Amino acid sequence: AQSVTQLGSHVSVSEGALVLLRCNYSSSVPPYLFWYVQYPNQGLQLLLKYTSAATLVKGINGFEAEFKKSETSFHLTKPSAHMSDAAEYFCAVSEGSSASKIIFGSGTRLSIRP
Amino acid sequence: DAGVTQSPTHLIKTRGQHVTLRCSPISGHKSVSWYQQVLGQGPQFIFQYYEKEERGRGNFPDRFSARQFPNYSSELNVNALLLGDSALYLCASSFARGANTGELFFGEGSRLTVL
Numbered sequence: 001a002q003s004v005t006q007l008g009s010h011v012s013v014s015e016g017a018l019v020l021l022r023c024n025y026s027s028s029v030p031p032y033l034f035w036y037v038q039y040p041n042q043g044l045q046l047l048l049k050y051t052s053a054a055t056l057v058k059g060i061n062g063f064e065a066e067f068k069k070s071e072t073s074f075h076l077t078k079p080s081a082h083m084s085d086a087a088e089y090f091c092a093v094s095e096g097s098s099a100s101k102i103i104f105g106s107g108t109r110l111s112i113r114p
Numbered sequence: 115d116a117g118v119t120q121s122p123t124h125l126i127k128t129r130g131q132h133v134t135l136r137c138s139p140i141s142g143h144k145s146v147s148w149y150q151q152v153l154g155q156g157p158q159f160i161f162q163y164y165e166k167e168e169r170g171r172g173n174f175p176d177r178f179s180a181r182q183f184p185n186y187s188s189e190l191n192v193n194a195l196l197l198g199d200s201a202l203y204l205c206a207s208s209f210a211r212g213a214n215t216g217e218l219f220f221g222e223g224s225r226l227t228v229l
Contacts, residue, residue: 043204
């Protein structure tokens with residue numbers, strides 16, 4: 001069965017600092033990987049997705065993630081944090097090319113210090 | 115254009131009651147999925163409907179059921195509510211059937227509290 005593990009339930013960085021949110025996956029087939037963001041009292045919004053086309057994936061709001069098969073990782077980064085980046089971030093994996101469901105990690109809450 | 119809309123936004127029920135949650139997908143989207151998000155956890159997959167047929171089911175008891183209507187809107191029903199059913203219920207729509215081939219667009223959710 002596929003799963004994702006997000007390391008760190010809470011990450012705090014200063015405004016302007018590098019953001020690094022960690023995600024490791026487990027999959028017996030080539031995975032499709034996603035990062036979603038959830039702002040308070042809102043639904044989830046797709047930041048970016050990996051579908052085997054390129055290992056470095058660029059998303060919205062300056063975020064990007066790199067797929068590393070040897071490390072089974074898909075960490076999310078942003079060079080310079082902004083106050084508006086404060087939110088909950090979820091890493092997710094799907095169960096194959098025709099899969100109907102996405103499996104989410106437990107989430108990482110990102111706080112930005114002024 | 116309207117996004118995914120869910121109703122009601124908040125509701126309170128007591129143990130043993132049943133609840134019906136509603137979802138209207140983005141116009142043109144034929145797939146609707148339901149997720150349960152318990153406080154402090156990631157969303158968990160409950161159901162997917164595509165073209166009015168169930169295409170996937172998560173590890174939830176038979177108290178949970180859903181259906182999709184000809185206009186592609188959907189209802190999630192939960193019977194015999196338990197305290198543990200308290201959660202944010204998220205609906206997501208997409209044009210394609212597979213979670214990989216199309217982006218999932220989420221509504222803001224229905225927050226259910228069971229007392």
